[in-house]
Amino acid sequence: GAVGGAAAASFVANGSPEDRTAGTGGEQRGPRRLVAVTACPTGIAHTYMAADALANTAQEMGVELQVETQGSSGATRLDPQVIAQAEAVIFATDVDVRERTRFAGLPYIASAVKRGIDEPREMIEEALAAAEDPRAPRVTGDGTDTADALTGSEGWGSRIRKAVMTGVSYMIPFVAAGGLLMAIAFMIADPVLVAQQADDILGTATLGNLGDVSLGMYLGAVLFKIGNLAINLLVPALAGYIAYGLADRPGIAPGFAAGLVANFMGAGFIGGIVGGLLAGLCAYWLTLPKLPRWLGSLMPVVIIPLLASLFAGGLLFLVIGGPIAMFMTWLTSVLAGMSGASAVTLGAVLGLMMCSDLGGPINKVAYSFAVAGLGAATATNTAPQEIMATVIASGMVPPLGLALASTVLGRRYFTAAERENGKTSWLLGASFISEGAIPFAAADPLRVIPASMLGGVVTGAMTMAFGVTSAAPHGGIWILPVIDGRLAFVASILVGTVITGVVVTVLKRFGHVEKSVGEVPGVPQTKQTVEV
Structure with missing residues (x-):
């Protein structure tokens, strides 16, 4: 297809047009070639499920497709030569694409990562169409959307949601490291004493001169302090990477500054979200004017960090930080005071949210709320850790329940492909990867989702009623050593799993409808073949 304007230079820089598109006579040289990037906030399940679904469907369609998975352990980078030969790129992401400028000049389509799982064929067909449409949006040299794209499907609401999910994605490792270190400290030393006296112990004792302090107490204080310092970065990291999601690198410094202000004012994770959005939006707007080269070179390293930090930090200090801090104080006191029926109700609601869309937006809201609240947990205020345990236990129920149904209780009501998925779901569920239930829900949502929600509600209510706590934000059954109330935790999961x-x-027994293997996302469909 023809390429015009500034996009053409970027297009050719990535490879000649002849490498990507048909010749002037319309004939195609070899198979169609696409590349794709998949990424989700946690970088664990959706990322790889979407990659598999796209790759399998492309193989069936006779399209050469290579996928870069930008997961929590890093990205499997595409070879530059592969990108140069591609006709278009598919972005199936819930967070910002890392190093997007590598795809400069390529036509692209973008959607949430879940669409890559549910509709891989449609996305591939749209990408092939975009490759032949000179008006299709293209990735520009600075990695931002072209004007056509900005007026297209992704509005500001979607961009802000992606930025918040980007912040949550980068925040989770801080919580995991800090929370687990503090949990280990509480295991080897008295939790209340080590939390209250860590600073005094570390200020007077050393490994070579413990004085009156026991070795266990000293090591507990060291671990607690490292974990506490790491978890104190939760809000700045959240704000910094929200701003990064909106404005790329120029947003990081003002975002972190806004997060530190939110921490100082006691505005918590809500203040971090607001501060990150303010810093990111300000930094983004400051990148828009076309400036002389001498001034433009100063913008990302001096002017944007200065003005965006002043804007976001000033608004937090002078206008909105105080009310947010008051709300956070109230919310913390309410959570800390929850017991009996109110705690059970909260657990049921969280369980319902975790199991309603299996890793989708509602699930992520509940999970993000739990993770962000961990920073407020103390030895005497365990409510945030109870919420975390509730969210983890509830999120494990759908894949475990579907694994039980498809491999043990009702094998004959599931296709061969679903039974294979069921075997995998045992491990996914045990690891707190709710997305393991997605293939079942996609094939039969009206039965699978209500059953999952029912099991999740019971599990959530039970874990809150028993007061189970978790200092770790992820890990499923593998974090049992840092779970307080292990038997109740396991019992709650088992009850919910059996119910689901x-x-x-x-x-399935009453109203079972036969399904073909081709209806399972990510499995090649045998009913039809699309000629491309």
Whole structure:
């Protein structure tokens, strides 16, 4: 297809047009070639499920597609030569694409990562169409959207949601490191004493001169302090990477500054979200004017950090930080005072949210709320850790329940492909990867999702009723050593798993509809072949 304007230079820089598109006579040289990037906030499940679904469907369609998975352990980078030969790029992401400028000049389509799982064929067909459409949006040399793209499907609401998910994604490792170190400290020393006296112990004792302090107490203080310092970066990291999601690198410094202000004022994670958005939006707007080269070179390193930090930090200090801090104080006191029926109700609601869309936006809201609240947990205020345990236990139920139904209770009501997915779901569920239930939900949502929600509600209510706590934000059954109330935690999960497994089997039994293997996302469909 023809390429015009500034995009053409970027297009050719990535490879000649002949490498990507048909010749002037319309004939195609070899197979169609695409590249794709998949990424989700946690970088664990959706990222790889979307990659598999796109790759399998492309193979069936006779399209050469290579996928870069930008997961939590890093990205499997595409070879530059592969990008140069591609006709278009598919972005199936819930967070910002890292080093997007590598794809400069390529036509692209973008959507949430879940669409890559549910509709891989449609996305590939749209990318092939975009490759032949000179008006299709293209990735520009600075990695931002072209004007056509900005007026297209992704509005500011979607961009802000992606930025917040980017912040949550980068924040989780800080919580994991800090929370686990503090949990280990509480295991080897008295939790209340080590939390209250860590600073005094570390200020007077050393490994060579412990004085009156026991070795266990000293090591506990060291671990607690390292973990506490790491978890104190939760809000600045959240704000910094929200701003990064909106404005790229110029947003990082003002975002971190706004997060530190939010911490100082006691505005918590809500203040971090607001501060990150303010810093990111200000930094983004400051990148828009076309300036002389001498001034433009100063913008990203001096002027943007200065003005965006002043804007976001000033608004937090002078206008909105105080009310947010008051709300956070109230919310913390309410959570700390929850017991009995109110705690059980909160657990049921969180369980419902975790199991309603299996890793989708509602699930992520509940999970993000739990992770962000961990920073407020103390030895005497365990409510945030109770919420974390509730969210983890509830999120494990759907894949475990579907694994039970498809491999044990109701094998004959599931296709061969679903039974294979069920075997994998045992491990996914045990690891707190709710997305393991997605293939089942996509094939039969009216039975699978209500059954999952019912099991999640019971599990959430039970974990809150028993007062189970978790200092770790992820890990499923593998973090049992840092779970307080292990037996109740396991019992709650087992009860929810059985409920989901039994209910989905009963629903399949009454009103079962035969399904073909091709209806399972990510599995090549055999019903039809699309000629491209």
